[in-house]
Amino acid sequence: MASTFAQMEExxxxxxxxxxxxxxxxxxxxxxxxxxxxxxxxxxMNATGVYPNAVAAPGRxxxxxxxxxxxxxxxxxxxxxxxxxxxxxxxxxYRGAAAANVLTSMGFQHVRFxxxxxxxxxxxxxxxxxx
Numbered sequence: 001m002a003s004t005f006a007q008m009e010e011x012x013x014x015x016x017x018x019x020x021x022x023x024x025x026x027x028x029x030x031x032x033x034x035x036x037x038x039x040x041x042x043x044x045m046n047a048t049g050v051y052p053n054a055v056a057a058p059g060r061x062x063x064x065x066x067x068x069x070x071x072x073x074x075x076x077x078x079x080x081x082x083x084x085x086x087x088x089x090x091x092x093x094y095r096g097a098a099a100a101n102v103l104t105s106m107g108f109q110h111v112r113f114x115x116x117x118x119x120x121x122x123x124x125x126x127x128x129x130x131x
Contacts, residue, residue, distance in 0.1 A: 009094040016097040016104070019112040021120035024085050028126075034083045035076055037062060039099045040118060042131075044089050048118060049128030051087075056131070062086070062099045066106050077103075083110040090119035 003011075019027075027034050028051070036054040038045065039062055050056060055076050057065050065074040077084075084103060088095035096113035103111045114121060122128065 009092055012094055012101060013092060013097040013113075016100040017112045018093070018097070018115040019085060021114055021116050021124040021126075024087075024112075024114045025121055025124045025126050027083075028085070031083070034085065036114075037077070037084055037086045037099060037103075038088075038118065039086060039095050040089050044118075045131055048122060049130050051118075051121065051126055052129055054087075057099070060102075063102050063106070066103055066108070080107045081109055084108060085112055085114050087114040087121060088117040090117040091115070093117050 028036055036051050037057050038050055038054045039057050039059065041058045045056060055065070055074060061072070062077070064070045064072040066077040067073055068078065086096045086099040086103070093113055093115055096117055100111045100113040
């Protein structure tokens with residue numbers, strides 16, 4: 001049976017663990033080891049800027065960047081014990097949840113998606129910088 005996009009969104013979101021923007025921001029500000037992975041596309045990142053020290057992984061790039069054997073691997077996405085928050089543009093946070101699920105499937109142990117995405121982080125007081 002075919003799924004609707006809304007059903008696929010709900011499946012991704014329900015399979016991932018979320019974190020409120022306020023809690024994510026407080027954690028990011030107090031623990032330099034926590035990593036924010038931004039899966040928005042370049043136009044979205046250009047429109048609002050990105051959180052300082054966030055890793056930009058537009059679209060499905062997060063999978064290649066986290067793969068231990070990929071030529072596109074990112075040094076920031078190799079430690080499977082590191083706490084990682086994923087963020088997308090905004091609610092319902094489908095892309096952030098999908099990225100969190102990908103990373104969890106790849107063996108990352110502490111991954112959560114930011115509920116409300118970058119819009120919620122900015123609303124909670126996050127500063128951004130231009131690319």
